[in-house]
Amino acid sequence: MGDTEMEKGQLIGNIAGRIPELIEKAIDMRNYSYAPYSKFRVGAGLLAANGNLYGGCNIENAAYGPSNCAERTAFFKAVSEGVQDFTAIAIAGGPEEGIRDFCAPCGVCRQVMAEFCEADSFLVILAKSVEEYEVYTLRELFPKSFSPKDLEKV
Numbered sequence: 001m002g003d004t005e006m007e008k009g010q011l012i013g014n015i016a017g018r019i020p021e022l023i024e025k026a027i028d029m030r031n032y033s034y035a036p037y038s039k040f041r042v043g044a045g046l047l048a049a050n051g052n053l054y055g056g057c058n059i060e061n062a063a064y065g066p067s068n069c070a071e072r073t074a075f076f077k078a079v080s081e082g083v084q085d086f087t088a089i090a091i092a093g094g095p096e097e098g099i100r101d102f103c104a105p106c107g108v109c110r111q112v113m114a115e116f117c118e119a120d121s122f123l124v125i126l127a128k129s130v131e132e133y134e135v136y137t138l139r140e141l142f143p144k145s146f147s148p149k150d151l152e153k154v
């Protein structure tokens with residue numbers, strides 16, 4: 001096991017007690033999803049560094065472009081309440097009938113995560129259920145990203 005994997009194991013260990021709650025939140029938030037066009041319901045549970053948990057669902061629009069993903073809904077709810085430090089997010093998505101596969105965040109949501117989260121320590125949990133999930137660091141999902149650090153070089 002390499003250093004990176006050991007560090008990831010440590011990060012997972014730090015929030016292990018809250019992972020079921022995060023996943024349950026993500027799955028529950030699917031109930032609030034507004035997805036009349038794609039019929040693909042996504043929920044997210046975002047854990048802030050202060051321990052707060054923010055839920056989000058995807059919210060579609062007849063004009064398609066204004067649609068918002070579950071992950072960004074959760075982030076924007078938190079940021080709009082003054083919270084900007086985050087630890088992990090659980091994501092659960094699939095057709096209305098149920099979750100069949102792991103649902104990874106889209107590129108736009110990964111970019112929003114990169115704005116607020118440390119790539120090597122923020123954890124993204126892709127969940128089918130409380131028992132079946134995968135954990136990635138943001139760096140693994142979004143390597144070589146453009147982030148606020150790049151603007152520090154200006």
Ligand SMILES: [Zn+2]
Pocket residue numbers: 069070071072105106107108109110
């Ligand atoms: Zn997205």
